[in-house]
Amino acid sequence: MVDRTRSGYRCRTVRFVRTVKGDLPRDSYGTIVYELHNLGRHLIFVRWDAGFAVPMFADEIVLENPCNMPVC
Secondary structure (H helix, E strand, O other): OEEOOOOOOEEEEOOOEEOOOOEEOOOOEEEEEEEEEEOOEEEEEEEEOOOOEEEEEHHHEEEOOHHHOOOO
16 A cells, blocks of 8 residues: 655665665665555655665665654
């Protein structure tokens, strides 16, 4: 099921992540597009400032100061 509750939230990587679109060094920033729960996995689709968008596992990123968002 697609969840857009946190769409627009900023996030960053907690460690180096290699993706099919390119490498993301630690502390790379991006914007959440949507979240997806599938087969027991929590995936978060992120549009990265590096210029590409890929799904990430929830433990690879952290929200960047979410209480600055208008919904907090």
